[in-house]
Amino acid sequence: RNVLKTPLKQAATSQVVLTERQPDCQPLTTPPKPKDTSPAEPWTPTSNLKMLISAASPEIRSREQRKQLSNSSTEVLQAKHCLQEHLLGDEYEKSQPSRKEKSLGLLCHKFLARYPDYPSPAQKSYICLDEVTEELHVERRRIYDIVNVLESLHMVSRLARNRYVWHGRHNLPQTLQALKKVGEENKYIQQIQMIKKREYEHEFDPDGERSEETASSLGSSEQSEMSFVELPGVEFRAASVNGRKYKSLRVMSQKFVMLFLVSTPQIVSLEVAAKILIGEDQLEDLDKSKFKTKIRRLYDIANVLSSLKLIKKVHVTEERGRKPAFKWTGPEVLPNIQDTKLEATSTTCSPPVSESVPSKEHCSKNLFPSKGKQNFTRHSSLIKLVKSIENDRRKIQSAPTSPVKMSTSSLCATENNLSGHSFLPEGIKICLGFFVCLFCLRTAEEMQMKCALSSPEAVPKPEPPQQPPPSQPLGVCPASHSSVSPVILPHPHSGVSYAIYLHPSQAHTVTTYSPGFMLQPLPCANVTGIKSNNSKVLNKITTEEGDNQIATAEPTKPLAAEERPEMKSETSSQRCLKRSQALQENNLIKRHRGDEESLGTSLTFFPSGYLIPLTHCTHGTKADCSNKEKAGMCSLQHPTYSSPITGVIPMTASELKTVNIPAFHITPLNIMLSPNSIAAAPVLGNSCLNSSTASSVQNPSSSALNFMLQHIGLIPAGVQVPANPVLQHVPVSSQAESTSHSSGNTSVQEGKVSTKTLRPGRGGSSGKVGEPSAPKEPQEPQAVTESFFRTPGGPNSGSSLSTNSDGTERISQGTLYIPQRKLEVLED
DNA sequence: ATCTCCCGCCATATG
C-alpha cells in the first residue's frame, strides 16, 4: 500500500502488544503520537520495563538473566505488568516513552550492559538474537543495526544464524589500529580535504560546476569500494556468514571510524563523512536522496559508537553555520610505542612525513561472493577491478616516481612513510609485515602442473568447477604438499594476523601489500598493483619474509605444524572453495582484458588472501623450501609473460627470485600452527593475549611474541638489505630463537600494554585517551623504522598536517591546497 | 524549519 506511514508512537503504548500482534492493531498510517496529553498513558509497560532495566545495574540484570534464563521472558512480562499497574497510578510523566527511549543509542546501552567489556577468554559469551530481542523488547531489525556495528569493530562476531559471540573490547585496540592503517592507506585525509575544498569553491561560485581536477582526483580515489577489515581471531565464522557483499553497514561503520582515526582534529562532520562514503563508490553524484540515506545510516552508526563511548556528538561551526559532527573520544590509536618515545625526545624531528603504521598486517580475502554464479552480480566490481588495474599500470608506467594514488591502496600501501612506526603492543603491529600470504591453490597437483607447464593453458582443470574456464593456475607454485590448503587461519590467539576482506578491485593491491613476499614472484600484475611507491614496501616485506623463514626454520616443532594444516584445512576448505570460485571469476575478468596471463597470474593470487604469521613456521620450512624452490623456479620462468607492469617493479629480477621463492616455501609452513596455538584457540580465538599468556604454559601468545620479536629485530635488517634477505636473515633467526625463550618477559609486557590500552576504553570518559601510556620500553626495534623506506616520490609525496593553536588545521599535500578554515567545535 | 533517526517494508541471503 502506498500509504505506509510510520506507526505513531502511540503504538508504543504497549510494546508487548506490538511485538506480538502488532500487525492488525495498527492501521498503516502512523498513529500520530498521541500527544501525551494523558500523562498516564504515555508510558507503556514496556517503557517502564525499559526504564527499570536501564536503571538496573548490569550486574543485576545479568543476574536476573541467569536466574531465569528460560522463563525469564514470561516473568519479565509479568513483572512489567505489575510494574505497570503500580506505576499507572503514579506519575510517570517524566518517563514518556518518548522517541528517545527507543533510540538506538539507548538500546545499544542496554545491549552492552548485558555483556562485560572484557569477557574472560575462558568463557565465551554467546549472543542469541532471539533472546536479546525478547529481553530488550525491540524489533529484530534494531538489533541488527547494533550488532553490525559491533561486528565492524570486532566486538562480536557471528557464528551462525541468530548466533553471535561476544568479544567485548579485547579486540578494539587491534581493530582500531587496523582501521587507522587502512584509513591512511585510503588517503582519507586527502579526500576530506578535497571535499572541503570543493565546498569552499562552491562558496565562490555557487553554480557548482566542479573543477575537474577535483572530481577526477576524487574519482580516482574511489576504489576501496567495499572492504571489510578483519582481525584474525574474529573472522567470519562458518562459511555461513562469509562472503556477503552486504557488509555495507559494517563497512560503513569501519570507514566512518577510519575517518576519525586519520583526521587530525579527530572530528568528522556527518556531511563530510557521508560524502566520502558515497564518493567512494560513485563518483559524486549529487544525488540528494542518496545523501540523505547515507546520513541516516551514519546517525545509526554514530549512535552505536556513541554508546560505546568512542565518539560524541559535537557541532562544528563554519561560515555557513553549524553542522553536526562527531568527535572521537575513544582510545587513541597507538601509533607506536617507539614513536612515542621518539617524539618525546624530539618532536621536531620529522615533521612532514606522516607516520604511518608499518605495513599492513591484514590480509584480505575476497569479499566477493563465493558463490560463483550469482556473484556475478558483482560485475561492476569486477569491472572496476580491471579498471583499477589498468589505471595502476598506467600510472606506474608513466610516472613511477610520482606519487601515485594508490587506489585501492587501501590495504596495502601505506605510504612511504613508515618511518615511524611503532610496534604495536598488540599483536597486530607485530604482525605487520610478517605475514605471508597463502594462496589458495586448488590442489597442489594443479599447481605443480602449472608450474611444470608454465603455460597456463595447459592446465587441465582438476575440478569440475562450475565455471567453464579452467581455473587458472596460480602462478604460484605450490607446494609439494598435497594439501596445500589454503587457508589458514591466522593464529587467532596471537592476534597477530588479520585478514581483510577485499573487494575484488582491491585484490591486486592486497597482494601487493601483503607481504609481498607472498606473492610471488611472478605475478606481474600484482606487482603492478603496487604503487610505485610501494615498491619499497614490497622489498621490505619480502625481506622480512625471508627472515622469518629462516628464523622459523630453525625452531623445532615441525610435527605440529604439519598436522595443523590439515586439520584446519577442513575448516578452511569452504573458504577455499569460495576462493576457487573467485578465482574463476577472476579468470573471466582476465579474459576480459585479453591479457590473460599477466592478469591471470595476479588475480589468481589474491584469492588466497590469508596471511599467516611466520612465527608459526617451523623449521619444516627449510625442507619445504628446497622442494618448493622448484616451484619457485617455475615462477621464475614466468618471464614469459612478463607484463609490462613487471617492468615497473622496482625490484630486480634477482631480488624477486630470492625473495619469492623462499616465501612460498614459507607459506606452507606457516600454515601449520604450532600445536599450542591450535589447542588454545579453537575457533574464534580472541585475541586476548594477555589472559591466555599468563596462565597457560603453552600459550600461543608466547610464541607470538617470540615471533614478533624476531620480526622486529629482523625487519630492520631485512629492510636494509633487500638484495639478499635470506642470508642476513639467517643469523637473525638464530637470535630469534633465543629470544623466544625469554619470551616470558616479553609476553608479560605485552599483556601489560594491552591491558593499559584497553582500560581507557570504557570507563574513561576523558577525551584524550591517547596519552602515551607508558613508554614502555619498546621492544628493541626502534632502529628499524626509521629509514625504512624512503619515499621515492620525494618530499612531497606525503601529506602533512599541522594544527594551529586555534584549531585551524591546515593540510599540505603535494599539490592539493586547501584553504584554511576556521572551525569551532561545540560540544553538547 | 532543521536535525535526528525510528519504523518497518521488502529485497536478499541463508539454511
Add this chain to the structure above:
DNA sequence: CATATGGCGGGAGAT
C-alpha cells in the same frame, strides 16, 4: 520454502 538479514527511505519527534 521459511527465516534471517539488512538496505532503504518515509515521515514522525526533538529542537
